[in-house]
Amino acid sequence: MIKAVEQTYIMVKPDGVQRGLIGEIINRIEQRGLKIVALRMNVIDRGVAMKHYAEHREKPFFSDLISFITSGPSVSLVVEGVNAIKIMRTINGATNSSDAAPGTIRGDFAIDTGRNVVHASDSIESAQKEIALHFSDHELTDYARIDETWVYE
Numbered sequence: 001m002i003k004a005v006e007q008t009y010i011m012v013k014p015d016g017v018q019r020g021l022i023g024e025i026i027n028r029i030e031q032r033g034l035k036i037v038a039l040r041m042n043v044i045d046r047g048v049a050m051k052h053y054a055e056h057r058e059k060p061f062f063s064d065l066i067s068f069i070t071s072g073p074s075v076s077l078v079v080e081g082v083n084a085i086k087i088m089r090t091i092n093g094a095t096n097s098s099d100a101a102p103g104t105i106r107g108d109f110a111i112d113t114g115r116n117v118v119h120a121s122d123s124i125e126s127a128q129k130e131i132a133l134h135f136s137d138h139e140l141t142d143y144a145r146i147d148e149t150w151v152y153e
């Protein structure tokens, strides 16, 4: 069976950092079996934020969203695995925090949609665009873990 290994862009947003949830979120990613191939903390540049959320530029919440996402340090990751894009969207939970199921990051840690702790790319195209926007090629690592047969059959 052919299994599609994907990479996806994840962010622990400034609220997640301020609330001390970096470790909790990274733990959920690692314990699922997904592999972290890039990781950085920084304050997102305003221009980068506007490109990242370009699809929302006409929305009423856009300027608050840009201010919020650039308001303090966030943690950016590239996460790799079979079906990583869909799996990470499920781990994060619904965008609207009040719809997010318990057991998801948003369902466990968020109330307001504008303070929903995490980001994950929503498609292969978005993932490619977002990884290229937030990381240089030299920051992406390529390594094997000791034995993937305990994660993949």
Ligand code: IDP
Residues within 6 Å of the ligand: 056, 061, 065, 094, 095, 113, 114, 115, 116, 118, 119, 120, 122
């Ligand atoms: P996603 O983060 O689940 O992909 P999107 O619809 O792409 O959700 O929205 C991007 C981000 O914009 C959300 O994560 C949230 O921070 C913010 N956002 C979306 N809708 C609203 C809203 O109605 N009010 C305030 N913020 C919103």
Ligand code: MG
Residues within 6 Å of the ligand: 122
């Ligand atoms: Mg989105």
